[in-house]
Amino acid sequence: MTPAVRCDGVVQIYKTKEIEVVALRDIDLVIEEGESVAFLGPSGAGKSTLLWLLAGLLRPSAGRLWLGDTEIGKLGPRALDRLRAADIGVVLQNPARNLIPYATAVQNVTFAQRAVRRRGRRPAGDLLDRVGLTAVRDKPAGRLSGGEQQRLAVAIALANRPRLLLADEPTSQLDAVTGQAVIELIRDLGTTSVVVTHDVRVSEATGRTVTIRDGRIGAEGRGGEDFVVVGREGAVQLPPEYHELLPPGSMVRVEPLPDGVVLRRAEP
Numbered sequence: 001m002t003p004a005v006r007c008d009g010v011v012q013i014y015k016t017k018e019i020e021v022v023a024l025r026d027i028d029l030v031i032e033e034g035e036s037v038a039f040l041g042p043s044g045a046g047k048s049t050l051l052w053l054l055a056g057l058l059r060p061s062a063g064r065l066w067l068g069d070t071e072i073g074k075l076g077p078r079a080l081d082r083l084r085a086a087d088i089g090v091v092l093q094n095p096a097r098n099l100i101p102y103a104t105a106v107q108n109v110t111f112a113q114r115a116v117r118r119r120g121r122r123p124a125g126d127l128l129d130r131v132g133l134t135a136v137r138d139k140p141a142g143r144l145s146g147g148e149q150q151r152l153a154v155a156i157a158l159a160n161r162p163r164l165l166l167a168d169e170p171t172s173q174l175d176a177v178t179g180q181a182v183i184e185l186i187r188d189l190g191t192t193s194v195v196v197t198h199d200v201r202v203s204e205a206t207g208r209t210v211t212i213r214d215g216r217i218g219a220e221g222r223g224g225e226d227f228v229v230v231g232r233e234g235a236v237q238l239p240p241e242y243h244e245l246l247p248p249g250s251m252v253r254v255e256p257l258p259d260g261v262v263l264r265r266a267e268p
């Protein structure tokens with residue numbers, strides 16, 4: 001089956017007047033239909049950049065990126081807009097950016113639904129019930145608390161039953177109970193989802209974690225077990241807990257085993 005998402009050697013370079021920042025280098029990633037993935041990693045690692053690329057909000061500097069059978073980089077601006085409206089739900093980091101402030105919560109959801117014709121989607125009221133906003137459904141979005149705005153942003157992102165849900169820190173302004181409800185909502189929908197998070201509750205609720213460090217996928221977690229990912233040309237990123245044992249620049253001997261290799265520090 002065609003995967004929901006495929007990245008093949010994706011590179012993102014931000015160019016400013018003075019400098020170039022290589023935010024992502026050679027990202028290879030496959031996300032299967034229905035998978036729920038958390039992007040983890042230190043600040044500045046490139047998590048949001050990868051999310052923006054998947055959302056079609058940025059075009060990669062190099063490499064290729066598919067949503068299902070559609071190669072995003074080959075779409076013109078209108079086709080990309082259509083794809084984003086119909087198939088991708090996005091929750092941005094600052095929840096207010098997802099909302100029309102003077103429209104009520106329920107109007108915000110129906111407005112998103114009006115942009116796309118689609119059968120079988122949930123009524124706006126149901127979505128607001130699921131994210132715990134029943135009581136404030138008729139309040140203008142701009143007057144909701146930060147946490148309520150974040151939940152509304154999730155309801156809007158889900159309004160058209162997207163094929164892919166992308167969320168940047170969707171629980172950062174929520175208390176534990178509401179955060180849990182939002183995560184369960186995302187997970188239980190069965191929609192393919194990618195969530196950038198620092199929140200362990202979120203990463204525990206997803207089946208898979210992808211750790212990005214220094215613009216590369218360094219590790220993955222599946223079923224509660226952590227793995228280092230071998231990248232292009234055999235590169236591996238040692239997990240930070242081994243940096244003291246093998247600091248950058250260390251010389252190591254690589255010794256083969258039947259099912260892998262061991263790295264042993266060469267004494268100077």
Ligand SMILES: Nc1ncnc2c1ncn2[C@@H]1O[C@H](COP(=O)(O)OP(=O)(O)OP(=O)(O)O)[C@@H](O)[C@H]1O
Nearest residue numbers: 014016021023041042043044045046047048049050
């Ligand atoms: N518009 C931009 N122009 C220039 N550099 C940028 C831009 N956006 C991000 N960067 C740089 O790209 C790198 C990756 O940033 P990104 O926001 O993707 O990281 P992140 O892992 O999401 O971090 P955080 O957890 O702090 O949100 C950083 O070095 C950042 O400074």
